[in-house]
Amino acid sequence: MYPQRQLPYAPTPYSYTPTSALSSTISLDEEVKLFSNNAERDLYESLAEIYSIIMTLEALEKAYLRDSVTETEYTETCNRLLKQYKSNLKNEAVAQAFVDLETFKREWDMECPRATERLRVGIPATDETPSAPRPRQNASGGGPAAPTVASAIETFITTLDAIKLGLREKDMLHPLLVDLIQSVNKVTDVDFDGKPKIVQWLITLNQMRAAEPLTEDQVREFQFDMEQAYYGFKSTLE
Known part of the structure; x- marks a missing residue:
């Protein structure tokens, strides 16, 4: 009688010993595709x-x-x-x-x-919070350039007019707020009263589906926050 051949590993109660009776049903030479169409x-x-x-x-x-x-x-x-x-x-x-x-x-x-x-947030960190003050003066060196200020004020008015005209879907309001935060950052690095609300509304809109509208309560709150931010922005120009 021949001696029993020693297994190449230490068997345990959960060990699996392969047998020649098992065979693969998948060809190892066949390419596995993740998709069928x-x-x-x-x-x-x-x-x-x-x-x-x-x-x-x-x-x-x-x-x-x-x-x-x-x-x-x-x-x-x-x-x-x-x-x-x-x-x-x-x-x-x-x-x-x-x-x-x-x-x-x-x-x-x-x-x-x-x-x-x-x-x-949905916007770069440089638009959310400018990292360092930058010189923004007019030709006489006495403050931000007039066209830059005018552009920021125009963007504020456009945003407020949009909500008054009944635009309340994300795909309509979010681009306006992106333009708004970029415009005010070109004028001032000051974290004026109401500016955090602009960023917060950007985050809120960014989490919504493209065609999802604001509720009636959100519309009123949005308009109030934008008006307060507008007054806060104007105070930095005085």
């Missing part, structure tokens, strides 16, 4: 692009904090990434598969706190 291919490509955008945005935010990129480079790149992110999610099938940012992060085990915050 063009629609599925486009969906996976869009989700992959969203993943890439989020991770790139995380790296950009870290680089900006380390002063590895200039403000101009950061702002241009951040704006481009935010537009690409929103553009991908305009597709109904992609948005349905994406669900929301937190769900997407959990599904793909993503750790990206800085990108998450930037996507929540």
